[in-house]
Amino acid sequence: MKPTLVLVGRPNVGKSTLFNRLTKTRDALVADLPGLTRDRHYGHGLVGSKPYLVVDTGGFEPVAKDGILHEMAKQTLQAVDEADCIIFLVDARQGLTPQDKTIAEGLRKSGRPVFLAVNKAEGMRREVVAAEFHELALGVPLVISSAHGEGVRELVELALADFPDEEESEEKDDHPKVAIVGRPNVGKSTLVNRLLGEERVIAFDQPGTTRDSIYIDLERDDRRYTLIDTAGVRKRGKVFEAIEKFSVVKTLQAIEDANVVVLVLDARQDVSEQDAHIAGFILEAGRALVVAINKWDGLDEARREVIKSDLARKLQFLEFAKYHYISALQGTGVGGLFKSIDGAFAAAMKKMSTPMLTRVLIAATEKHQPPKVGPIRPKLRYAHQGGSNPPLVIVHGTATANVADSYKRYLEGVFRTAFELQGTPLRVQFKQGSNPFADRKPAPKTEADENAARSKRRRSRKAYGKKY
Template sequence: MALVAIVGRPNVGKSTLFNRLTEERRAIVDDQPGVTRDRLFGTVEWTGREFDLVDTGGLVPRSAERFDAAIREQVMLTIEEADVILFVVDTLTGISDLDAEVAAQLRRAKQPVIVVANKADNTARKLEASEFWGLGFEQMFALSAINGTGTGDFLDAVVAALPDEPDSTLEDDAPRIAFLGRPNVGKSSLANKLLGRTRSIVTEVAGTTRDAVDARLDYKGRELVLVDTAGLRKKARIKENVEFYSTLRTERALQSCDVAVVLIDGERGLESQDARVLREAESLKKGMVIVINKWDLVEDKETNTARDLEASIKERLGLLDFVPVVFASALTGQRAEKVLDIALEVFAERQKRIPTAQLNDALEAATRRTPPPSHRGNYVKIKYASQVRAEPPVFAFFCNAPEGIKESYRRYLENRLRAAFGFVGVPLTLTFKRK
């Protein structure tokens, strides 16, 4: 999907605009500049066209003296990543020196830049917004992000500026496998080892990021795509900017892949960022594989070291204990191919369909073993179940009181499904409907 980025100085309403366009409340809105710290990434649909939207409010540095440098690098990185740039300004304050500096940077961009004169919530302010034509861009819209005034024509212009969508008639059923993880964990090394070993790269296709390519290769007679999440092309001086766009690329790679292979440093173990990527993959219903990389560097390995580390990781991940773990070394190539073998198994599990008769046999056995809890004095009875879709798998359970199915019993049913049918590395969705 195309990427649209919101840029601008603090306190002009970038996060409010993000919330308005995505119809979410993920961005924290406050009158103090620099409130947005975490990455904000969402999807917008308008007149049948979808695009990704990113709010760059999180790039504001914590120290005032680094402010100008951070803004410049924010703009540079946005120019590298985005297909369309929304330059948000404030009609209440007019053109500031910082607006002028950002505009000077954006005029070098090849992508379309649309000026958003925000806070124009009455006729007088809409008239005052005309001064922003002086920034030198071809498109300017006066609107109010807080109440939505003027956003319709503005969104029409955004959609018109998006690049053409790929030909949807050219279906590509090659599994897309993304290598994800913290910096220097070995993502590129593992990908290069696999590409070098197969020696049968078919072609290179444009990837999900502006300066990356995804490698399409033939692996054991099957075509697949390795989704590249390589680092930024240019080194930025401001750490927050690099982290922001690294996270953005991870998010977009997750969106486009079928299986997320999350690499963990064997010497450091599972860290909070690793767990966050795995939980994001779960929320997007992607297949998942954990690779403990640099296993060759781990000293004092004993017979049960790998087993104990895997148990520790799964204990920390809690409900993600269905994710397979592979111990490998990208440097030596140890078990590198096994990573792809497991990823392809997870891909197949994600496509699996269970016949209705077999599913209901498993359901009957599960409810006989542990019946659903009562609800308001009445027994909850699940009458039958059906798999309503695959890739990712979704199961519908029809019962007399769906509201009586608590989270603990939903987890029980999920575990019984896994015990009966597998679904290794695959998040399951269970829905309960009244019948």
């Protein structure tokens, strides 16, 4: 079992920078702005032969009694309960603060091993920087720079010293990554918490509560999933804060990283142009899709019919996706999402044999041939699979550049039906067959070839003279 290191500290002491350093990623948002991280953020690291889990937490405000700061503090306390050891970060440039003392007192009561890391100490004398932090009574302060990597390896080695060596197992990463996306305040974090069965991420009645993309592992019915809670995506013209711009980028990256995307819509609002833009990006990325219409409870029948009509009209290009009408808050209809997620993931990863694809292609062309372009009719000869997530079918033939878009859509529908590809986009790509003899150059003639040719010409002349 991998030990869990939890990073704790007041806002803007460099926890996310250290998280990225320990995981060798850029998964956590980093900016010179306090309060950027709000939820717990998990990552994997390895030092020597010791793998570990590292947890980034939001800025810890233990005295906050309500609001978003109180919710962030609750997340941090939950992370502390899960920890095998705690790395408590303080800021060398700001020095010891009353808030540091309050946090240190709480960490001493947790019963977990605590390692005090004095961060942002690049270019400073270590012994001078560490002196005032002895007052926290958490052992010898370890002076580091998470931005430059100074002292970080020594810190982690010390934190993991009491844990046995363990070879990191290479598990096949074949479980679905599921991104929960949508506009702000449609209930994404509430849905994530409902799927997990715990208050894992902050769900607050305020748009923009989630800022980073949070990856959370889940096991359900002996099957693993990774849920990705993302920030709400607003219209570009309404994104003013630098933090929110970062968040939108992280959301788009999460869609690219996911296998299946759950698009969450608000049933109490009309389907907006922004909903269609997000759906279009998911389609462009080629990700399998499940649509969840949230806040369905309490709506009258007339309103429900309006929403269904609106969906059919504005999101008709998502006809391959399954639709679920749910209430994330009450839990109504949420259980059925996993069946659709599994089906969409299986369709996105499906392997299609070349003989079967070719038979389906031949049957489709016999039923309906490609239309002529001038005097030329494209001839489609065989097909094979070119990739997964999304499934890519490559069709070979002649004059394939002249295949109409309408015929391409026809083939997509035929392949989707034949291979039961419900829940995933499908791409068909055409490849022009080449003449194998077009670029072949004649072999250079040898002296023997030249002599044989001259002898043949002489014999021809003699034969011609005798005849006439």
